Amino acid sequence: MKKAVILFSGGLDSTTCLAYATSKGYECYALSFNYGQKHSSELNAAKKIAKKLNVKQHEVIELLLGSLGTSALTDKNLAIPNYKGTSSIPVTYVPARNTIMLSIALGWAETLDADAIFIGVSAVDYSGYPDCRPEYIEAFRTMANKATKRGVEGSPVRIETPLIHLSKAETTKLGLSLGVDYSETVSCYKATIDGLACGKCDSCHLRKKGFEDANIIDPTRYVSS
C-alpha cells in the first residue's frame, strides 16, 4: 500500500487534505506540531480526527522554538488581530513555518519510504503568507529532490498540494463530498479550550466566507457574542 505523510493541524484545509489522500488509497501518517500556539484546541481536534479517519500513525512533534520565532500566534506579547483585509504579510506569520514543517515531513517520508507528502496550502483564499504560494512549493520540491537519498536515487518523495488552486468554498465542497465533518475541525487563531471559534480573526474570516460562498450552513461552533 502506498504511504503518505500528511501535514495535519486539525483545521479545515489539512483535514480535507487528509480525507483526500485517504480517498486516493494512501496509508496516511499524520504529522502535527506543537510550536507554541496559544491554544491547544487545534491539536486536540487533530488527535480526535486522526483517530476517526484511521490514520496509520499520528505524531505530534514538540517544536518549541522559543525566542527563535516571533509571531502573534505564539508570542503572548503580540495580540492576534481581527480581520482587516490588508494585503501585506500579517503579524500571524510564523517565520519559515511551512519550510520547517515540510522539512521534518520530508525526513519522516524518507524513513517510512513514503511516496508523497500532502500539505493543505491554498493560494486562493489565504492570509498572504509567502510560504503558501505555488512558486514556493515548486522551489521546495526542487530542493527536496536534491536534499534526499531518494531524490538522488531517482524516486523523489512527491509534494502534493491538492488544494492549492481551490477557493475555500471549493475546498469545503471537496471535503463534504469526502465525508468530512467540519464541526470537528478547528481553524480559529484564538479558539477556546473547548474549540469554540472567535469568528473575527483572519482564519475565521476566510473559513466563514468559504461556507457562505459554497452556500453551505456553517457548522463552526462560535463563542456566543
Add this chain to the structure above:
Amino acid sequence: MKKAVILFSGGLDSTTCLAYATSKGYECYALSFNYGQKHSSELNAAKKIAKKLNVKQHEVIELLLGSLGTSALTDKNLAIPNYKGTSSIPVTYVPARNTIMLSIALGWAETLDADAIFIGVSAVDYSGYPDCRPEYIEAFRTMANKATKRGVEGSPVRIETPLIHLSKAETTKLGLSLGVDYSETVSCYKATIDGLACGKCDSCHLRKKGFEDANIIDPTRYVSS
C-alpha cells in the same frame, strides 16, 4: 552590526565557520541541535567553544524526532560503521537533516533580521550526504527566497557556505589562521563523554586525513587503542 546565524555542532567544520563569520565582522548567533545523537560530547564542546568565541547567543534546540528519522547516528539498534571508503550514501545519513536545520535557522534569521546563515558543509572531503552538495545549497537558497517575508520583500537572508569548495586540509589551515583550537572540537560519531575520538569512523577518517594533508600535527584527543 550585521548579524549571522551559524549552524554550529562543535565539530571541526562548523567551528571554522563560526570563526570565519566572526572574522568577517558578523555578530554571531550559534544554533545547535540535540537530535538524539548517541553522545553529548559534541554539544558539550559546542557550548564551550561558543562561549570562548563570544557568540551573542547560543541556542540548543531539542529536536527529538524519535521514530521519524532512522540513522546510525541516532538509532541505538544501528551500529556506527568504521570508515570503508565506499561511495554510496552511508547509514549515518540522517534523513533531511541539513534541510531541517537550515529551515529552523531560516526562521531564526528572519526573527533576528539577520543578513546571513552560515553552514559548514563541504563537497570535497565529505561522507557522500546529498545535502552537502552545492546544487542542494543552491536549491535551498532559491526556496528560502520564496519562503520568507524578507525574501518576498527583496532582501533575502543569504546562505553562506565558506567551506563548500575547500578540502579538509584547506579548512583546517583556514581555521588555524583564524586562531581555532581544534583540540576543543569534537567530530567523532562515537566520541566518549569526555570528547575522546574513536579514530575509526568516517568522520574521524576525514578529519585525520585533513590534518595529514595539511602537514599539521593532529591535536585530536583519541581513545588509547
